[in-house]
Amino acid sequence: MVESIWFVIALILLAVVSVALILMIVLRADAGVSGRDTRTQYLSPNYSDSAGFRLTAYPNNELVILQRxxxxxxxxxxxxxxxxxxxxxxxxxxxxxxxxxxxxxxxDAFESVEQYDIAGLTVTQSQKAGRRAAVYWTRGDFEYLIYSEEPEMNMMNGLAYYFVNNTRAEDS
Incomplete structure (x- = not known):
């Protein structure tokens, strides 16, 4: 009698562990498909351990205030x-x-897309009047993008020069 009770308990534990493993596998697969980004906040722009690079220069002053x-x-x-x-x-x-x-x-949501040079780099600026704007460029082994959902009129034009000239990343 005691042996059959232990056998039933072992079967129940095996079933619980099996269900738990199946749930973990299903949830893990759903997490990968969900498309959600993982965001880790840092205290400084040194991403050497995780991403293999760090920022050596980036804008930060009384008008362009770095938050995070x-x-x-x-x-x-x-x-x-x-x-x-x-x-x-x-x-x-x-x-x-x-x-x-x-x-x-x-x-394709931008009304205007133009390319121009800043400090010898080709910059692509995309903008929709009164709404989102983006400025993209490459330097060395890195890609850069400044993006705003609701910029002031001509804000991105001025910021493009400032950010292209004052932003640098390097391998670590």
């Missing part, structure tokens, strides 16, 4: 800025081939 450093999916640096007066934008930096544009960035 992030690393998205262990490969894309994201610096959140407040732009006086009361605007917001993000600077993204990634090694070439690793850049992923924000989810709400739609290349």
């Amino acid at each position: 450093y992030w690393l998205i999916n262990e490969s894309i640096a994201a610096l959140d800025y407040n732009i006086v007066p009361g605007r917001f934008m993000t600077l993204f930096i990634a090694k070439r081939g690793k850049m992923r544009f924000p989810d709400n960035y739609y290349a």
Whole structure:
């Protein structure tokens, strides 16, 4: 009698463990498919351990105020800025081939796309009047993007020169 009770308990434990393992596998598969980004906040722009690079120069002054450093999916640096007066934008930096544009960035949603040179680099600026704007460029082994959902009129033009000239990343 005692042996049969232990046998039933062992079967129940085996069933519980099996259900738990199946749930873990299913939930893990769903997490990978969900498309959600992992965001890790940093205290400084040194992503050497996770992404293999660090920022050596980036804008930060009384008008372009750096708020937070992030690393998205262990490969894309994201610096959140407040732009006086009361605007917001993000600077993204990634090694070439690793850049992923924000989810709400739609290349065909822009009314104007133009290319021009800044300090010998080709810059692509995309803008929709009164709404989102993006400025993209590459330097060395890195891609850069500044992006704003609601920029002031001509804000991105001025910021493009400032950010292209004052943003640098290097392998670590």
